[in-house]
Amino acid sequence: MTMTTTAASVTPRPVVTVRDLTIAIGAKKSPKRIVTGISFDLVPGRIQGLAGESGSGKTVSSLAILGLLPANAQVGGSIELDGTELVGMKNRALNTIRGRRIAMIFQDPSSSLHPQITVGSQLTDHVRRHLKLNKTDARARAIELLTRVRVPSPHEALGRYPHQFSGGQRQRIAIAIALACDPVVLLADEPTTALDVTVQAGILHLVKDLAVERDLAVLLVTHDLGVMSAIADDVAVMRNGAIVESGSREQIFTDPQHAYTRELLDSLPGAQRTVTKENSR
Numbered sequence: 001m002t003m004t005t006t007a008a009s010v011t012p013r014p015v016v017t018v019r020d021l022t023i024a025i026g027a028k029k030s031p032k033r034i035v036t037g038i039s040f041d042l043v044p045g046r047i048q049g050l051a052g053e054s055g056s057g058k059t060v061s062s063l064a065i066l067g068l069l070p071a072n073a074q075v076g077g078s079i080e081l082d083g084t085e086l087v088g089m090k091n092r093a094l095n096t097i098r099g100r101r102i103a104m105i106f107q108d109p110s111s112s113l114h115p116q117i118t119v120g121s122q123l124t125d126h127v128r129r130h131l132k133l134n135k136t137d138a139r140a141r142a143i144e145l146l147t148r149v150r151v152p153s154p155h156e157a158l159g160r161y162p163h164q165f166s167g168g169q170r171q172r173i174a175i176a177i178a179l180a181c182d183p184v185v186l187l188a189d190e191p192t193t194a195l196d197v198t199v200q201a202g203i204l205h206l207v208k209d210l211a212v213e214r215d216l217a218v219l220l221v222t223h224d225l226g227v228m229s230a231i232a233d234d235v236a237v238m239r240n241g242a243i244v245e246s247g248s249r250e251q252i253f254t255d256p257q258h259a260y261t262r263e264l265l266d267s268l269p270g271a272q273r274t275v276t277k278e279n280s281r
């Protein structure tokens with residue numbers, strides 16, 4: 001007898017919905033339009049990619065989700081987190097969401113790590129502040145997180161400073177801090193761009209595994225289509241502040257519809273293009 005089930009085909013409800021997002025930055029009377037009405041969803045357990053060349057508006061869009069745009073930015077449209085509107089939300093309210101429900105990692109892990117504070121203190125201060133854990137529980141949590149992101153010798157790592165780790169390990173530590181409060185959303189902006197190719201794959205697979213095991217909705221921002229094809233489930237391609245095409249990874253990489261997407265794929269070096277296509281099957 002053949003068993004059929006519909007459960008596997010049901011995509012979970014998005015935790016973040018971005019609708020008609022517009023962003024302009026600059027003087028009130030003549031701001032520069034940077035994002036011109038983009039829409040996408042972030043779904044638990046899935047990785048949504050935002051691709052496109054430098055300056056297309058990827059970073060600005062992800063910063064808008066965190067409410068981290070400069071004061072002279074004008075934001076229109078809607079960004080909902082579990083039904084709560086974030087656009088126009090007061091900074092104080094946003095502060096409780098940032099780092100707690102929505103976390104972010106950046107290209108340069110050093111930007112999320114204090115150079116003069118031990119890794120242990122950075123992790124335990126974070127969980128003690130947000131989760132109100134006592135010292136012992138915070139330390140146990142820090143070790144558990146470092147173990148999960150596969151930082152070698154987690155107990156010793158707690159007493160070391162960021163510069164005593166390699167770039168890849170620093171990014172793992174930044175990921176541990178990002179995960180410390182069990183966020184529902186992870187924004188990853190060029191998380192492997194500063195790393196050696198050999199180190200990149202490990203970080204990408206970690207992000208992918210974490211998305212699945214923690215039901216984390218991930219926004220992966222990168223200009224690198226090789227990175228995108230390695231782990232994204234869905235891809236939106238941005239150009240000049242607009243999304244020109246979006247679809248599943250497979251569709252974007254094997255059957256691109258928009259001329260600009262084809263142009264981006266064609267600009268990849270031959271070998272990488274083959275890998276990228278193979279990754280997406």
Ligand SMILES: Nc1ncnc2c1ncn2[C@@H]1O[C@H](COP(=O)(O)OP(=O)(O)OP(=O)(O)O)[C@@H](O)[C@H]1O
Nearest residue numbers: 025034052053054055056057058059060061070223
């Ligand atoms: N604070 C700001 N004030 C004025 N313009 C800005 C500001 N931040 C970004 N921009 C402009 O917004 C546009 C989009 O920048 P953004 O960083 O989002 O691009 P990107 O697609 O992420 O590219 P990259 O990978 O190079 O960061 C660029 O033209 C940039 O100069």
